[in-house]
Amino acid sequence: MEKTYTLDKALEELKELQLKLAAYEHAAGLLQYDGATTAPSETADNRAVSLSVLSGEIYRLSTSDETADLLEYLDSVKESLSEKEKRIVYLMLKDIRNMKKIPIDEYIAYEELVVKADAVWHKAKEASDFEMFRPYLEKIFETTKRFALYIEPDKDPYDHCLSDYEEGLTKKTLDVFFEKLRSEIVPLLKKISAVPQVDDSIRFGNFPEDKQEELSYYLMETMGLDLSHVGLSTTEHPFTTSLGSHLDERITTHYFTDDFVCSMYSVIHEGGHALYDTGSDDDLAYTVLDGGTSMSIHESQSRFYENIIGRSEEFCTFIFPKLCELFQKEMEGKTAHDLYIAVNKAQPSLIRTEADELTYSLHVMIRYELEKRIFSGELEVKDLPKEWNRLYKEYLGVDVPDDKHGVLQDSHWSGGLVGYFPSYALGNAYGAQFLAKMEKTVDVFGCIAKGDFKPINDWNRENIWKHGSLYTPARLLDRVLGEEFDTDYYIQYLKNKYNKIYF
């Protein structure tokens, strides 16, 4: 039965549809958040039952024939749509059109594969046994590539995967980016490894949880987070989530009573994500444009606050008196400069998620290189562990003792996230370029020294946050920077910082 639309009616339906999707995503997000924060220990199965119903409904709402008809109609009259409406229709329709190009039985088989692969990966990691995971990983890479070719037969399949997480991203851009990083950072790291390591003893001691919690709220307020819309909880692994819309945001942290630095920078990092999300214009609430436009732009904000601001000497100087007040005994005889040095210690390591600012991008680069070579056929999955270990030795100078601390460390591949890693590194580089632009009109570090985040937040809100997902990452960068993405900003930032600290 063909439905006859009018523009007004169709836009009304589009609004309703997005509202429903937001509600279901609110519910699903809250179920997951509850699982990570408050839920009793043996309630995961019960939660999984409800999550599966809600996800099924989200999938149905997003891809039903009725939804497809509505969006195709709106696409056919897109000249009459506003810029926002056009972007909403484009984003929602893209998924449906892509989905239709994949044979349904193959799609279902893949969904099942990913569920099994994730379970197997957990066991394989525990046992440090890559062979156990290998057949699943082979199928995941094979299927990802096959699907990419179904959707865009004329495009390089790895470019398709990259673009899936970062609209418009290509190997061409990343090759330039990582080559520069490699040629500059690897030698710098070797130089650092040859000189005596800095003293980071200030971070260790006895830091009661309630005092650390006080610090968390102080940091959130200082950063300009609106605590009436942003909540804080504790979880095993810190994260940020929007519930329903950017008007209800939750960040989490994890307190280690022997090291206050972990939680301190988690809060600033997640706080950066929360600033970006809650900075969306209110009229984007309950639309698919609400919240950040991509993972890499999101990371550009979280890492901007965590690293560029939070690990600056100015911020360390600003925050030090608060630390002395909270941890009087532990801070005795220490200085703000000790803090600055300690939080910027660079040291090659095995695990990506524990890496410091300087080495982090090298971990990502290794994953990028491996994915790219598997897609091109140069590398086979069975040879992944050997190559992984070789690259860790070459770039980071570390010996990988086993697969648990090597190729099996991340959950991404087992979940089918291929092409996702590079956005982690891009965010760092975007942040450095944003800083350069921001400094033309804002006395960034002068403000930080006073704990005054307002001018910085205002700049970010105006240029980045308020637009939500209205622009592609590339378009946003172009609007904000007025020039091409340029890795040199980031390289220079790292070189200046670490030369000052180590030499």
Next chain:
Amino acid sequence: MEKTYTLDKALEELKELQLKLAAYEHAAGLLQYDGATTAPSETADNRAVSLSVLSGEIYRLSTSDETADLLEYLDSVKESLSEKEKRIVYLMLKDIRNMKKIPIDEYIAYEELVVKADAVWHKAKEASDFEMFRPYLEKIFETTKRFALYIEPDKDPYDHCLSDYEEGLTKKTLDVFFEKLRSEIVPLLKKISAVPQVDDSIRFGNFPEDKQEELSYYLMETMGLDLSHVGLSTTEHPFTTSLGSHLDERITTHYFTDDFVCSMYSVIHEGGHALYDTGSDDDLAYTVLDGGTSMSIHESQSRFYENIIGRSEEFCTFIFPKLCELFQKEMEGKTAHDLYIAVNKAQPSLIRTEADELTYSLHVMIRYELEKRIFSGELEVKDLPKEWNRLYKEYLGVDVPDDKHGVLQDSHWSGGLVGYFPSYALGNAYGAQFLAKMEKTVDVFGCIAKGDFKPINDWNRENIWKHGSLYTPARLLDRVLGEEFDTDYYIQYLKNKYNKIYF
């Protein structure tokens, strides 16, 4: 389009439908729980948007033509259904059939009325201004009565309302119940008021929140709650909620640092609700039979643990050493008997929710009497405050200073809950009758003296909890007791207890 069912297919659909309903109710329940526990202060509007979508979907799923067809089909072949299936179909179909008897425009008007009435009630209570609320309350009583007559034209409309909350409950039963209560408890209360009041100073002092929290978990474990399925949080007003199924239960409490008794008995009360819910047979999960069968049976369990067990001398003696350990300084020079006396202080008061065990049912009786007389036409809404105050003076001996502390104190009427109050009082009486039966095979207070809840819980599980909502309250009582509901058990229990304490 008529759908052709087979029994197997229809039962499969029924299972799916209940699973979906459970998932949406999980989500809606969690949104409300989050709002009361963790959510940032200014996120209620955002939550309301999502809740409205979820409630709409629950309503649609419960009442759609498709659902009605499915249930009518199953009802038509009910001879082939199991006892559980029959009960599920009956419960789900009842709502749909009732709904269909109400003209849809009148139903929508009523829904709107209730939303407005609730907002007006809040303001009227704040201003202690009954006249502001009166027109809404008049419409609510009028509509409730009209709807009752649409649904059951041949039944007394107030009986219909009572039965809506407590299947099969009638004025006839309640008249007997309350008359006995009135004739026995009112004189007892007068006698108590004439003698010197007991000393309850043990409950007041300085009781840090973390120590009270330790007490909460100790109580929950002692009661036999499975902490891997039952969580504890703090809220303004304590409550219990099941999420998804009885496998994920949450109770809440509120700590007052100057009085540990409030939270202690909240935890035991809510813990009683949680024992009942989590005691459902696991095969009832994700069906409409999961959890307790009615409000009054629920209250019979929560008040059994709170009052009959928790306020017994045996329990006070058992718990006192733990109190001494947690609140060493405050318990100095006090005894378990002091605690027993303090937690059983009886004193007429104005507010139902703050009433003690002896006077509580009198508050309920007043509301019952007023509702009944409004329905019969003997009393007009405009005369409610005057009558309310007169009855409080007559039964409780207190002078109501204003409507805020009188007729406007409860939220029930503004939300359309007419006929709901009596179940609060019935639960108390059921509990006393259960106790008498239980004592025939279990040494109840011998167990309590040792803190051994297992034989008591086993009895309740076997007789009450495991059946979920499979039986009507009346049928359940009949199965458990093997005799008629008899108020005398409750009267005797109260008289024994309070005579011992006061005379």
